Amino acid sequence: MTNNMFFIANWKMFGDFRSVNSVKKVIKFSKNKKYSKVQIVYCPPYTLIDKLLRVTKNSKIKIGAQNCHFSQNPGPFTGSINTDLIKSIGAKYVIIGHSENRLLGDSNHIINLKIKSALKKKLKIIFCIGETLKEKRNNKTNTILSSQIRRGLKNINKNNDIIFAYEPVWSIGTGIVPKTKNLEKQVLTIKKMIIKIWKLKNPKIIYGGSVNQKNINELKKISLIKGFLIGGASQNYKNFIDIIKKTIN
Ligand code: 13P
Numbered sequence: 001m002t003n004n005m006f007f008i009a010n011w012k013m014f015g016d017f018r019s020v021n022s023v024k025k026v027i028k029f030s031k032n033k034k035y036s037k038v039q040i041v042y043c044p045p046y047t048l049i050d051k052l053l054r055v056t057k058n059s060k061i062k063i064g065a066q067n068c069h070f071s072q073n074p075g076p077f078t079g080s081i082n083t084d085l086i087k088s089i090g091a092k093y094v095i096i097g098h099s100e101n102r103l104l105g106d107s108n109h110i111i112n113l114k115i116k117s118a119l120k121k122k123l124k125i126i127f128c129i130g131e132t133l134k135e136k137r138n139n140k141t142n143t144i145l146s147s148q149i150r151r152g153l154k155n156i157n158k159n160n161d162i163i164f165a166y167e168p169v170w171s172i173g174t175g176i177v178p179k180t181k182n183l184e185k186q187v188l189t190i191k192k193m194i195i196k197i198w199k200l201k202n203p204k205i206i207y208g209g210s211v212n213q214k215n216i217n218e219l220k221k222i223s224l225i226k227g228f229l230i231g232g233a234s235q236n237y238k239n240f241i242d243i244i245k246k247t248i249n
Contacts, residue, residue: 004037004038004039005038005039005226005227005228005247005248006039006041006163006204006206006226006227006228007038007039007040007041007227007228007230007234007240007243007244007247008040008041008043008064008093008095008126008163008165008206008208008227008228008229008230008234009040009041009042009043009044009230009234009235009240010043010066010095010098010208010229010230010231010234011042011043011044011045011048011066011231011234011235012045012066012100012231013045014045014235015044015045015048015235016048017048017051019044019048019235020048020051020052020055022235022236022237022240023042023052023055023056023061023237024055025237025241026040026061026237026240026241027055027056027059027061029241029244030059030060030061031059034248035244035248036060038244038248039060039062039227040060040061040062040244041061041062041063041064041092041093041126042056042061042062042063042064042234043063043064043065043066043093043095043126044063044066045066046065046066046081049063049065049086049089049091050089053089053090053091062092062093063090063091063092063093064091064092064093064094064095064123064124064126065081065086065091065093065094065095066094066095066098067081067094067095067096067098067101067114068081068082068083068086068094068096068114068117068118069081069082069114070082070110070113070114070117071117072084072116072117072120082117083114083117083118083120083121083123084121086121086123087121087122087123091123092123092124093123093124093125093126094114094118094123094124094125094126095125095126095128095165095229096111096114096115096118096125096126096127096128097111097114097115097127097128097129097148097152098128098167099128099130099132099167099169099172100172108147108148108151108152109151111127111148111151111152112151112152112153112154112155112156115127115152115153115156115162116155116156119156119159119161122161123161124161124162124163125161125162125163126163126165126206126229127152127162127163127164127165128165128167128208128229129145129148129149129152129164129165129166129167129190130145130148130166130167130168130169130171130172130209131144131145131168131169131170132144132169132170133169133170136168136170141186142189142193145166145189145190145193146193146197149164149190149193149194149197149198150197153197153198158198158199158200160200160204162203162204163204163205163206163226163227164190164194164203164204164205164206165205165206165207165208165229166186166187166190166205166206166207166208167207167208167209167229168209170209171208171209171210172208172209172210172231173210173231173232174209174210175210176209176210177209177210177211177215177218177219178209180218180219180221180222183207183219183222183225184222184224187205187207187222187224187225188224190205191203191205191224204226204227205224205225205226206225206226206227206228206229207219207222207225207227207228207229208228208229208230208231210232211228211229211230211233211243212230212232212233212239212243213233213239213242213243213246216228216242216243216246216247217246220246220247228243228247230243
């Protein structure tokens, strides 16, 4: 297990000003030399980005947004935030293609525009891909994943600013994680797809979907996985720290 693993907290639509205290605990924990190479990223709701940027200022913890609008220019898009606004406030990452947003209408084409816009602003991207339960049952997993990768990255030159997050939709928030052997095989297939489609030698692939302090000992066995995108368990600092400790120990 390498030490420079990613632990990315996706708070989704949870968290208010009181959640800041839990981040302070993680900052303190992250100062331990043992975890000096670990990459911790918090993606809170937009409303907390500024606050968390201030709190994490003298730490190695980075802050990201959970989504962005595809337009590179300002415009009449009520309720939306684009990569320019995310960059200007000082965040370094953005999650793009999360299944919860695909469900709300983000097509592969829109995701492609969002990725282009984020790259232009030099943001690091957490690019989510994953199949639904129906697609899995219909043996469509690899077709779906390869199309998400191909269309999401269309006309984008290979680069190291994209982290690929494999999040099977059926695993998100369900407590169900793929069997270790199956997940290992799937991640290897994804790696091969990225190499073939994008000619990138060593893509960074992380896993998301019901990661918690109980199943992490099993998940960490898969050396192809370079980190985790964590929803529910990242909201509780004790669980989040526990996950990091167990992975790195
Ligand atoms: P859970 O960890 O709550 O299953 O959420 C995973 C996820 O969607 C992270 O982006």
